[in-house]
Amino acid sequence: MDLRDRLLRHRKDTRLIVGGLALLLLVLAAAFYLLQRGRDLPAVLVANRLLLFVLWYANVVLILTVLFVLLRNLFKLAVERRHRVLGSKFKTKLVASYIGLSLIPVLLLFLLAAELLQGSFDRWFNAPARPVLEQGSAVAQALYRRVEEDSLRAAGRVLAEVAALDLDSPAERTALARRLRALAAEHGVDLLAVYEGTEFVQAVVDPRAGLPDLPEPGRDLLEEAARQGRALRRQAPPGGRGRLLLAAAAEPGERLELTTVVVAGELLEPALAGRAEALMQGEQSFRQLEVQKDDLRASHFLIFLMMTLLILLASSWVGLYLARRVTVPILALAEGTRRISGGELSHRVEVEADDELGVLVSSFNRMTAELEASRALLERRTEELLEARQLAAWNEAARRLAHEIKNPLTPIRLAAERVLRKHRAADPGLGAAIEEGVEVIVREVGTMQAMVDEFSRYARMPRPRPVRVDLGKLVDETLHLYRGVKPGVAVEGAVAPELGEVWLDPEQIKRALINLLDNAVEATAPPGRVELRAAAADGHLEIRVADTGPGIPQESKEKLFLPYYSTKGRGTGLGLAIVHRIVTDHQGTIRVEDNQPQGAVFTIELPLAPSP
Amino acid sequence: MTRGAALVWLLLLLAEGGPEASVSNLQVAVDGERALASLVLRNAFDGALLARLQSGLPTAIVYRFELLRDRKRWFDRGVAENTLEVAAVHDAVTQETTVNYRLDGKLIDSRTVRERPAIERAMTRLERVPVFSLEGLPHGQRLLVRARAELGTRMVLGLVPARVATAWAESRKFRPPAPAP
Numbered sequence: 001m002d003l004r005d006r007l008l009r010h011r012k013d014t015r016l017i018v019g020g021l022a023l024l025l026l027v028l029a030a031a032f033y034l035l036q037r038g039r040d041l042p043a044v045l046v047a048n049r050l051l052l053f054v055l056w057y058a059n060v061v062l063i064l065t066v067l068f069v070l071l072r073n074l075f076k077l078a079v080e081r082r083h084r085v086l087g088s089k090f091k092t093k094l095v096a097s098y099i100g101l102s103l104i105p106v107l108l109l110f111l112l113a114a115e116l117l118q119g120s121f122d123r124w125f126n127a128p129a130r131p132v133l134e135q136g137s138a139v140a141q142a143l144y145r146r147v148e149e150d151s152l153r154a155a156g157r158v159l160a161e162v163a164a165l166d167l168d169s170p171a172e173r174t175a176l177a178r179r180l181r182a183l184a185a186e187h188g189v190d191l192l193a194v195y196e197g198t199e200f201v202q203a204v205v206d207p208r209a210g211l212p213d214l215p216e217p218g219r220d221l222l223e224e225a226a227r228q229g230r231a232l233r234r235q236a237p238p239g240g241r242g243r244l245l246l247a248a249a250a251e252p253g254e255r256l257e258l259t260t261v262v263v264a265g266e267l268l269e270p271a272l273a274g275r276a277e278a279l280m281q282g283e284q285s286f287r288q289l290e291v292q293k294d295d296l297r298a299s300h301f302l303i304f305l306m307m308t309l310l311i312l313l314a315s316s317w318v319g320l321y322l323a324r325r326v327t328v329p330i331l332a333l334a335e336g337t338r339r340i341s342g343g344e345l346s347h348r349v350e351v352e353a354d355d356e357l358g359v360l361v362s363s364f365n366r367m368t369a370e371l372e373a374s375r376a377l378l379e380r381r382t383e384e385l386l387e388a389r390q391l392a393a394w395n396e397a398a399r400r401l402a403h404e405i406k407n408p409l410t411p412i413r414l415a416a417e418r419v420l421r422k423h424r425a426a427d428p429g430l431g432a433a434i435e436e437g438v439e440v441i442v443r444e445v446g447t448m449q450a451m452v453d454e455f456s457r458y459a460r461m462p463r464p465r466p467v468r469v470d471l472g473k474l475v476d477e478t479l480h481l482y483r484g485v486k487p488g489v490a491v492e493g494a495v496a497p498e499l500g501e502v503w504l505d506p507e508q509i510k511r512a513l514i515n516l517l518d519n520a521v522e523a524t525a526p527p528g529r530v531e532l533r534a535a536a537a538d539g540h541l542e543i544r545v546a547d548t549g550p551g552i553p554q555e556s557k558e559k560l561f562l563p564y565y566s567t568k569g570r571g572t573g574l575g576l577a578i579v580h581r582i583v584t585d586h587q588g589t590i591r592v593e594d595n596q597p598q599g600a601v602f603t604i605e606l607p608l609a610p611s612p
Numbered sequence: 613m614t615r616g617a618a619l620v621w622l623l624l625l626l627a628e629g630g631p632e633a634s635v636s637n638l639q640v641a642v643d644g645e646r647a648l649a650s651l652v653l654r655n656a657f658d659g660a661l662l663a664r665l666q667s668g669l670p671t672a673i674v675y676r677f678e679l680l681r682d683r684k685r686w687f688d689r690g691v692a693e694n695t696l697e698v699a700a701v702h703d704a705v706t707q708e709t710t711v712n713y714r715l716d717g718k719l720i721d722s723r724t725v726r727e728r729p730a731i732e733r734a735m736t737r738l739e740r741v742p743v744f745s746l747e748g749l750p751h752g753q754r755l756l757v758r759a760r761a762e763l764g765t766r767m768v769l770g771l772v773p774a775r776v777a778t779a780w781a782e783s784r785k786f787r788p789p790a791p792a793p
Contacts, residue, residue: 137704141707291660
């Protein structure tokens with residue numbers, strides 16, 4: 001996955017997280033709203049609670065999200081730094097600088113804002129608003145209570161008069177109506193009503209007060225008065241004008257339905273009632289705010305906290321963004337350098353940057369392109385050179401082969417000419433000449449046959465079949481062939497004991513060792529020494545064949561492994577070519593160097609493990 | 613501040629002032645196929661609750677009831693659950709407090725009270741509330757009811773809202789009525 005894909009994926013993840021959280025918030029808000037609606041609470045209250053809920057949880061969720069993202073960024077940075085990821089130190093420094101620069105002013109602002117908020121809350125809920133509202137409400141309540149007490153007093157006096165009447169008598173009922181009118185005027189009440197238990201008896205209403213009809217005092221008022229001797233109610237009169245204050249008086253008796261209850265009422269005019277009740281409701285609203293002030297303060301505090309974290313997050317993000325702007329091209333360049341050094345010259349750094357880093361990337365890509373072109377040219381030249389050398393080698397081989405074939409041809413031609421001469425001259429020695437000539441021809445043809453066979457074997461040499469081989473045993477068997485073969489020349493060998501078994505074709509390697517030992521023994525004049533040593537070196541198997549002979553001239557070293565090249569002036573010239581072929585087929589190398597203090601040393605390097 | 617002093621301060625901050633609210637005298641009476649619960653909630657009417665009530669905000673105490681089958685050697689098995697919400701709203705003008713009783717969301721009673729002791733009584737004393745139907749329950753089973761009250765939320769450390777609730781109280785065990793012959 002390249003950098004662009006990773007960035008796109010990261011963006012997609014962020015969108016997913018933010019979308020998920022927003023959706024969760026909506027679902028929670030909707031669930032809460034439905035729950036509250038289900039409880040039949042007033043719509044305004046539901047809205048208030050919903051608003052508080054949404055604010056609270058939105059704050060908490062956002063704070064947790066911001067905190068999570070901030071900590072995640074810092075954690076990733078710490079992990080990168082711990083794993084010594086290229087560029088992580090630079091990123092850490094930049095992010096730490098940005099956070100450090102913003103942390104102190106943001107914290108100061110946060111503390112200042114929290115202090116201001118606390119102070120504001122204290123001021124709002126202390127002087128002068130609280131006492132003004134409390135006293136205003138108390139005055140309004142006192143006014144209502146005074147009116148209620150007046151009405152209660154009036155009801156009590158009326159009750160005293162009514163007690164003496166027989167309310168079952170129609171005549172006295174009529175008289176009661178008149179008396180009530182007079183008493184209402186006397187006590188200044190707008191309503192007087194008499195009940196027996198909860199049964200209506202008589203009532204008068206002052207139409208000038210604004211009461212269009214007799215209001216229903218309510219069964220519970222009458223029952224309470226009948227039980228306790230007095231009861232008070234504050235009613236909204238029909239039509240919603242003003243406030244009707246009712247006071248009921250009674251003499252509590254054994255039987256509720258026989259108890260006489262007198263209700264007196266006074267209607268406060270709308271303007272006065274409106275102002276008084278505005279004072280009461282204002283104080284109540286203040287109390288509501290006071291009750292909810294902890295929630296409000298916590299919400300505001302959370303908002304400040306969220307803003308603080310957001311600023312810190314923004315700082316860290318800016319730091320990371322700037323660091324990425326620098327480190328991404330550097331990482332890409334480092335990766336490019338690694339690949340180029342690994343031989344992948346076609347690699348190009350693909351980072352979009354329009355600043356100095358962009359120039360650096362362009363220069364790097366240009367340099368890489370030039371390197372690639374140079375390498376292609378070099379490879380072409382090397383190939384040509386190799387072809388030329390190969391051609392030259394084959395020319396040399398052809399020349400040597402022709403020379404080798406020419407050598408036996410001369411004795412054959414001479415023997416044939418001698419026989420022909422004797423035959424023409426009818427020489428009596430013809431028979432002996434034929435016999436000698438044929439012997440020469442047969443011998444030389446045999447030589448040619450051996451030469452052709454050797455060449456054929458070289459050309460048709462089979463691929464090696466590596467198996468597990470005890471190299472020590474193989475070397476012992478080979479060296480055994482040379483014990484005492486040349487007096488005065490010691491042939492010795494040693495295999496490192498830790499080497500154990502190795503993977504190689506034993507027949508082919510034995511043949512290579514024989515060819516090398518043949519040459520070494522032949523080149524070493526007595527007293528001399530030939531050594532064969534094998535050991536592991538740098539993960540390879542190293543076999544060295546060293547002699548104390550005259551050594552190999554520098555000009556011959558380069559051609560030594562070519563077919564038909566020989567410094568001995570005899571033989572097929574294929575011995576070292578065969579060794580070279582065997583070693584190459586084993587994925588190994590062979591080189592020849594001067595032995596110290598004299599002689600030559602051939603070093604074969606073979607892989608220890610089988611090639612895949 | 614030393615570590616110990618900070619711990620004490622934190623504990624004091626977390627600790628509630630005054631005695632803890634508790635449900636007591638939980639009694640269950642079987643009336644036909646109904647289980648009627650009565651209880652008293654003590655120490656619930658603290659300053660905060662009263663202030664909220666007087667502010668005119670709806671103030672609710674939620675009673676949670678659970679009907680359990682008694683098992684001697686294992687945890688009691690839940691049979692049914694029910695919730696009674698007692699919500700009071702105070703009117704500053706009329707000086708009346710309306711107390712509504714909702715059993716599982718259904719309004720079952722509504723009272724208007726005026727004095728503070730009456731309000732407290734209305735919200736904290738439940739008399740024979742038909743919390744569960746025992747219809748269909750085997751006669752041989754031993755049942756019990758447990759209840760607790762939730763008194764709203766309070767802020768821990770001034771920031772974190774936490775629900776305030778009493779411990780569970782359990783009734784005496786009882787048996788459903790025998791089926792009619």
